[in-house]
Amino acid sequence: MSSIHPFAPYRCWHALRRWVMPLLVLLWGLQGMAATPVITLSGDTAAFTVDGTVDVLAETGPTSGLLPVMRGARGTFVEKPADERFALGPERAIWIHLRVQRGADTPADWSLNVPLPYIDSLELYVVDSHGAVQTQKAGDTLALRHWDYPSVYPDFRLFLRDTRPVDLYLRASNYRDIEIPLRLSTGAEREQQRTLELVFCGTMLGSLLMLFTWCGLRYWETHETTEAWYLVYTVLMALVSAQAMGLANQWFWPYTPGWANYASVVLPLMGVGASTLFLRTVSATDVRHPVLDKVLLWFGAASAALILMEWALRRDVAAQLHGIYFLLGPLLAVFATLRIWRDGSPLGPWLFAAYAPQGLAVLYMAAQMLHLFPVAWQSRYYMIFAVTLSIPLLLHALTLRISQRLNIRGRARVSDTQDALTGLLVRERFMDHVQHAVHRASYDRLPGAIVVIEVANYQHIQAQLGLTVAEQCLLRGVVKLHRVLRDVDPAGRLDIARFGVVLDGVGSRDAVNERMVSLIASGLIPLPGLHPEVTLHFHVAAVVLDEVHPDPRTVIDELCDLLDGIAPRSRRPIRFLEAPTTLPAPLERDSDFDPPEAELVETPPMARPPAPSQPPRPLTPMPKLASRTDTTSSNPAFDPTVPAALDERP
Template sequence: MSRWAHMVHGLRRLVCAVALGLCIGPVLAHAASPLKVQELGPDTPAFTVTEGVESLAETGPGAGVIPVIKGARGAFSAHDLNQRLALGRDRAVWLHLRVQRSAETSPDWVLNVPIPYIDAVDFYAVDSHGNVSAQKAGDTVALSRWSLPSVYPDFRFVLRDTRPVDIYLKIGNYRGIEVPLRLATVTEREQQRTLELVFCGTLLGSLVMLLLWCALRYWESHDAAQGWYMVYTLLMMLVSAQAMGLANLWFWPYTPGWADYASVVLPLLGVGTSTLFLRHISATEVRYPLLDRVLLWFGIGCGALVMMEWVVSREVAATLHGIYFLAGPLLALFTTVHLWREGGPLGAWLFAAYAPQGLAVLFMAGQMLQLFPVAWQSRYYMIFAVTLSIPLLLHALTLRSQQRLSVSGRARASDTQDALTGLLVRDRFLAHLHHAIARAAHERSPSAVAIIEVANYQHIQQQLGLTVAEQCLLRAVVKLHRVLRDVDPAGRLDIARFGVVLDGVASREAFNERMVGLIASGLIPLPGLHPEITLHFHIAAVVLDEVHPNPDTVLDELGELLEGIAPRSRRPIRFMEPTHTMPAPLEPDSGFSSEPEAAEETPPAQPSHVPSQRIPQPMPMTARQTGAPLTQFQDTVPGALGPGQ
């Protein structure tokens, strides 16, 4: 029995020894393995730390760096910088790394944490003699307390000799994040800062120029949409400046509380405002009422989320913010893709504007929800996408404004313009006609009045239908506009009759020069119509230098003159002729006896409703007196009009 008892006792001791080795082996191995030193040599003037970092979690109020150095707060453990730090309102994490420079390397170095929105970073450098130098940075720390003011925490330290120096960083933030660390010499870091500031300044300067351009457009047009877009551009500029860290550096360096709060508030307002702007410019309330309500309430919801941190804990609010940032771009992309597939003119521009910034915001939201790893360079892409979207959205807004102005202009012109041809309605044209005749009578202003008719319109309608006839009528209006000036009023008097007032026309020859071109263009077959169709124009006109017509009856008189033109007439232009008066016979002077007779022969005054009063002119030689044929004294159209006139 004693032999078996010794064997069991020995086996038990062996099992205990193995178990003890398994338990304390990793601890001893960690204690035995020294911390890797970051070698700072001339070949690596700037690099990102990837290994050789230890971490220590701290809960509750901190006791300073001395207890941490002495191990009173616990032992450090190896840390992977690609892992997210477990941070919170009452939780902080200490990071420890050891650096050592070579004899050929500059003693002045900078360690930076390229995260502008981090709450607080405490930097401690402990040299070989135990001397401790401390620095602070973060958006909850006033810029005056930063040792090196920058867009994100920068800490400058000096390595006086080649012995190792321990660096401790206390990281504090309201939510867990990944913290990248970069080391660089002072010279190299200044070059990096210069490049970053040039890039960020260029983008921010572009936004400022766009803001000024929007202000000028609003000042010129007084359009409310332009004014609200100016406010939107200003908000996007603040969002970009906050994301770059320039807002904390330039705009509110001495208000750390607002600087910390603005990192959340401004992006929320940016996403909500972008959604509301998309709703406004795409006019979803008419075609997609359900989508319109979703966009409206989603955009307004950013205001409630801004106040969320005062109601719930900041960690819960951060999760809700991440969900909002994730849903906003998805909703915008869905809307723009839907509009693009419809083939509208705005769909492609809206998609080009919202797609790049939507992808950037999606990636940032994924980082907040711990779906993607933290990439500090992604904010530069987001800023570039936002800057690119501003002019694209401005162009889309311009197109939308032009469409709305065109619709409102057509609505306002519905009472003054013909719906089919766009010419003035009869009442409006009569007002221009009365004004032209009054000017000709009182100011001797030369002008002419004409009625132009498409003589074969009824034939085209009977043979080819109403649709083709209306197309021909529109082609006739286009041809008519080519011979008119912008100041010449034109109106639609009947189905195929148009009235025009030609200012500055003092003779029949000047009138014929214009109308010959109109008649000749009508004889050219209209393109795209089969069989070939030509337009036959008939014109009746009056030159106001020759005749002063009655404005109330002149259109009827010209209409009668127009009806006298045969369909196949070779004289498609007719003029209203002045009245020819015979000279009074000469009688010998017989004292006072002739005066009563002259008074009796004086015709009564002509009322305004009678036909036009013609200007008396000397009696020309008539055809009967000269013996010439009548055709020599009839109106002819100068120039050959070609066959079929």
């Protein structure tokens, strides 16, 4: 009987521990891998989204790499729906295991992309059938230059050498819960997708850039403060759209992963706050709705406090507050636009059309953040389209707002020069035209006439039909007056029912009569739309400046006195101001050097001279004098311009 070596049991245990136990672990791992469903990549489906169930492993704390996960040291994979919202956080991550296998007639170049530009970190480990491992990384916490394949969102390249299965391990980490859509597509199909996405993004951003340039040129010309706010709003909306599409991380800040990680939250907060403040500025709610104006102001300013909370609080806690803010912002904007529309403002429909689609997009994103709706990565394209659509609509609303302000300023500027009811010149401004007309007639010998017109039955209409109908008849009279005037003839309102007109170029009474007869005849036609029928009786007093040179300060009063002398039913409704009659001046002595009457001595009449003794001599003609022209030309010292010569005297 052979003896047993004393160390034989120890050697058996050592051999079992060295060879059998790893073999059992490997078999257990192969059994777990065999349980993972295989996704077959065929040429019939060039692009698709992974649905159904996937193997998921939750990881807490710092990562330990791929090998412990494959060996099962971090736990076992469990099947979960592919569209489930995964519980992620600052200390939590997940591993997703996929097994793919391409067909014999399928190209080897494939792509796995996750269309989430705002995800923090993704690490893909590709384990082929030979055991070789290939690693690719992406995410907004990683600088774009460290991405294996830079793109607007994480995109990984897969090169399947043969038709044997390949294992894909994807590690995802994010500051809050998120759904992770996985899309597989061939290389050629993926290039087409990228081209379409870039064309769409470029079109939207190009439209915003064109609107920004146009409004910049308008601001350069007008220097309106509201257009400056619109420029800031357009730039901010362009940044929000670029960040939502992932272009901002690729173009604007590819080397600052810290800011790129926070920009996906900070820029939308700034966008919602700026939209609220811009709505308050355009709609001028401080005039009609002071309470709503304060609410919009404080809500827009609250975005700054929420932005600071992104660094002051935990990001997952701040995300809940951001979701509530995103939820309330569109509701407040839509409520404000409906309130403005209800008040009858022309800006209401355009503001509602601008903020309603944008509000729906933001509401859906807020509901995703609050776990009320599943995450749909396509919603960001709708939001970008809604934002781009709102920019030109807000520009049109801004144009209407500026037009209203210009009209108000114009009315305020002309309120001291034009009558509020009729639009004619006020008395003071009309008197300036009267003075100029009299001056032109006196010094430049330009023909003209001044006419004062009165609606004689205005007081009767007001007493019988009321003030409203009387003012309406007065406006009809002004319309009839404009029909007999030229555009260059100034007209003003002198009294309640009296108007003044300056007719330039009219030098005779017949021309004045022709126009005024047409006016009087048109007034006798009943006004349409009034029951009972109402006619206007015009009385006219005029002065032709070629016949009379009146005092410009009193000519209107003289014409009004002439109107007061016309009877209400006179058959001569047109009167002209006559020139004043001049009386002969009394005969007075020409000089004060004559002696007084007391010193005058009466002289007796002289006696009749005696008759001449000789006959009178015949008259001889006097020598002919030189003409005035000859005298002037012969005497060089003679100055025919007597006033000028008098002016030269000392």
